[in-house]
Amino acid sequence: MKRIQEGIHQIVTPFPEFERAEAYRLREDLETHPRVTRSLPYVLPYFIASRGETALVDCGWNTDDAREALDEQLSEAGAGIGDIQTLVLTHAHPDHCGLAGRLKDESGCAIWMHDLESPFLESRYVAPEELLDRMDEWFGRHGVDPIDREEIERGSMPMRFFVARFQPDRPLQGGEMLKVGDFAFQLIWTPGHSPGHICLYEPNHQLLLSGDHVLPRITPNISLHPQQRPNPLADFLQSLETVAKLKVKRLLPAHEWDIAWFQRRIAELLAHHVERLEEMLAVVRGGEAMTAVEVARSVTWATGSYDSFIGWMKRAAIGETLSHLVYLAHEGRLAQFEEDGLVRFRAA
Ligand SMILES: [Zn+2]
Ligand SMILES: [Zn+2]
Known part of the structure; x- marks a missing residue:
């Protein structure tokens, strides 16, 4: 767990191919020796706690080890899984939403996800x-x-066993607000990587929780497939323009590590696609x-x-x-x- 600032904690949950100790080690190592790894070792959920209110943004794959990792690091932050009040999912990929159903069973948290992502839960993971x-x-x-x-x-079939069944409690459109004590996050619709991808922006603290929309080294996969919008790359470039307007002191992505050079990264991503x-x-x-x-x-x-x-x-x-x-x-x-x-x- 890395404490980003008072009330904002970055958690590391392992991909199924990695033990959690190995994922923790890689998280530290990658920040000091930045490089693109062949497969992703971990997801970075964020635990937000302020004045008795809490939220978790993204969770990880549905494995016992990922659940243990979450439990272990939440306790370092002085909380437990039972304390999660709201779970916001940036998108419905299994590394981000896999554990959601289990966390809801354990904590009774309300799950927030964009409306465009909800149909994927059934069509991909339940009856594919x-x-x-x-x-x-x-x-x-x-x-x-x-x-x-x-x-x-x-190749994609085993993935469905790593998502626990759930239904979102609050379908989002973008433009909503998530209040957690002193923090007020704006939920921003950023389609491209996935049709209903959202980012969370806290203007007072100038933090952007970017999910898979902006990552420090990896260029997020922007794919056309049967469940995409008609022109996902145009969506993605437009979504980059949307977040580029924000003042961001710290970018908190869902993979790799957090960075301060947000505008430079946006410029690199735009240049890559050109x-x-x-x-x-x-x-x-x-x-x-x-x-x-x-x-x-x-x-x-x-x-x-x-x-x-x-x-x-x-x-x-x-x-x-x-x-x-x-x-x-x-x-x-x-x-x-x-x-x-x-x-x-x-x-x-
Ligand atoms: Zn993704
Ligand atoms: Zn991801």
């Missing part, structure tokens, strides 16, 4: 068969081989009409080549490629068309 069929058809249209499709779809758009545009302009998979094979990836990726990495790469291609098509810089059951892009 229909979504898997839709994904199969969708990946096929974007040029993914049947063998890869099977691996991609199987570069990525140019790269994809050049690839498509240099060839025949291409599917998303053909483009994904031709562009560079920090983690290796597309064909060396395992299932979930291929899925992320295709989603990321498509969000850029579709953005370019919306801007009229590429043309998108469907032929013989395949979606392709060509120079406009």
